[in-house]
Amino acid sequence: MKNKIQRLFLAMLVMVSVIACQDNNNYHEVIKDGDYLIAAQLKLTDVIIHDIFSPPVASRIYAYPAIAAFEVAALADPSYRSFMGQLNRFEKAEFEPSEDIYYPLASLAAYYKVGTAMIFSENLVQEHKEKAFKEIREKGVPKKVFDRSVAFGEQVADHVIAYSKKDNYHESRSFEKYTVKSDAYTWQPTPPAYMEGIEPHWNKIRPFFLQSADQFKSVPPTDFSTDPSSQFYKEADEVFTIVKNLSDEQKDIAMFWDCNPYKVNVKGHVMFAEKKITPGGHWMGIAAIASKTAGQDWKGTAETLAYTSIAIFDAFIACWDEKYRSILIRPETYINKYIDEDWLPLLQTPPFPEYTSGHSVASNAAAEALKKLFGEPFHFVDSTEVAYGLPIREFDSFRQAADEAAISRLYGGIHYMPAIVNGATKGQNLGLFLNEKVITKSQNLAKVNE
Incomplete structure (x- = not known):
């Protein structure tokens, strides 16, 4: 009996020693890269698709959690500059972290808390967070450090939620x-x-860095006409003709950039939705891929996700401002009425006005933001759509990807060329304005002051 008690006592000592070692090893190495943040964003994308959020609303859901994660990074590293005081009406707040805050964990906690506040299916994000936190804790982050870090991240999150x-x-x-x-x-x-028009008042949402929704107001669309000799008829006929003669490569491009969360399939008398990623979601996926490709640490990843997301958010505000000003007829409606009643676009037409192309605006704004962060050329493998049954595509620059995303709308039969060209211009101008106005790293301040 005595020997048995001694053996049990020794076993308990070993167990305590193991736990002590887990809580006292170099826990600062547990989170070095941005993998946990990227995984959290991927889960948020899953939930956005599950809850069927519109492209404008999805852009909002991506932005605020990323901002919260970045704010923690800016507190951790003085070489980064907070968005507070830079973004419209984002008031400064004082945070006093203790010395034993583990900032990568705090950043992740901030992301999860804000992300959960943005969606309907909160339990899905909560489950993902609990799994990630359990893994991090088991890797040796001391309990006191863990708890204080999570609490601190959630404190920052509360400010962003407000x-x-x-x-x-x-x-x-x-x-x-x-x-x-x-x-x-x-x-x-x-x-x-025959869905109703989505988000007709999105131009009333407060932008992050634009001075107003119509700051980069597009030139008006081509004057409407049904005369076969008119410019508008020719633009519609261009869509009609191209879709009838698409190459396999053009079809692949159109499908890759479809990004329509409202695609509805009809089989007999049964109608069901096919859930897809949004245009903003696709570009947030590219931002994560770029971060991973560049080997960024967790702070750089937080910066990339936040900076790209605010570009996309304001892009949708600017784009939707024009959509519900011009309220232009879609090619499908025009072609069926004036050219060929049996014609169908390759892609299903999204439920909102035509001008300008949302993907053209958002893609070009995101591309300008990513160009600032990573430069060009920048080769990357876009695997964003693999999870949705599509193959990868490779690009040598963000500009190349944005150009392809824009022209995909013509191949898909859902936009006339002016919406694509002028949408791209709007997105580029918006992105360049962001790059001039918002600074995420102190070393870039000199460029602004020159």
């Missing part, structure tokens, strides 16, 4: 729905679901 609640989003949920107009040039709901 900021998000003043962007007019919640108020806009009760705004009037779009009323379809009878004018011949105006947008009409399209088959097969």
Whole structure:
């Protein structure tokens, strides 16, 4: 009996020693890269698809969690500059972290808390967070450090959540729905679901860095006409002709950049949705891939996700401002009425007005943001769509990817060329303005002051 007690005592000593070693090893090496943040974003993408958020709303869901994660990075490293005082009405707040805060964990905690506040299916993000936190804790982060770090990250998250609640989003949920107009040039709901116009008041959402939603107002679309000799008819006929004669490569490009979360399939009398990533989600995926390709640490990853997301968010505000000003008819509606009643676009037409192309605006804004962070040329393998059954595509620059995303809308049959060209211009100008106005690293301040 005595020997048995001694053996049990020794076993307990060994167990305590192991736990002590786990809590006292170099836990600062547990999170070095941005993998945990990228995994959190991927989960957020899954939930955005699951909850079927529109492209503009999805851009908001990506932005605020990324901002919160970056704010922790800026507190951890003085070479980074906080968004507070830079983004519109993002007031400065004082945070006093203790010496034993593990900042990478705090950044992740901030991301998860804000992300959970942005979506419907909170349990899905919560489960993902708990799994990630359990893994981090088991890798040896001391419990006191762990708890204080999570609490600190959530404190930063609370400040960002308070900021998000003043962007007019919640108020806009009760705004009037779009009323379809009878004018011949105006947008009409399209088959097969004939959905109502999405987010007609998105230009009333507070932007992050734009001075107003119409700061980069596009030139008006081509004057509407049904005359076969008119410019508008020719633009519609261009869409009609190209879609009828697409090469396999053009079809692949169109499908790769489809990014329509509202695609509805009809089989007989049954109608069901096919859930897809949004344009913003695709580019946030590219941002994560670029960060991984460049070998960024967790702070650089937080910067990349945050900076790209604010570009995309403001891009959708600027784009939607134009969509519901011009409320232009889609190619599918025009072609079926004036050229060929049996014609179908390759891609399903999204439920909002045509001008300008959302993917063209958002892609070019994101590309300019990523160009600033990584430079060009920058080769990357875009595997964003692999999870949705599509192959990879490779690009030698963000500009090449943005150009392909824009022209995909012509191949898909859902936009006329002016919406693509002028949308790209809007996105580029918006991205360049972001690069001039918002600074994420202190070393870049000199460039702004020159």
